[in-house]
Amino acid sequence: MPKTLHIQTTVMPGGKIVIVDQDLAEGETVEVFVTKSPPTTQRSVIDILAEAPGHRVFETEDAVNDYLESERESWER
Secondary structure (H helix, E strand, O other): OOOOOOOOOOOEHHHEOOOOOOOOOOOOOOOOOOOOOOOOOOOOHHHHHHHOOOOOOOOOHHHHHHHHHHHHHHHOO
């Protein structure tokens, strides 16, 4: 049964890739399949937090401001 290697690497200048494995004998014939990984997308912190489990205490900026204002008023009593 043929041995299968799964190696992730970065393409070097000139489109070159390097595969190193001590089990490969010099002069041995091998088959190489290259699959391009899909590009990763940067997600904003806001998007990540929006998907986090649990609930958010405040839904809007106005709700935060209203809460803080009521807290400040309670300090003055």
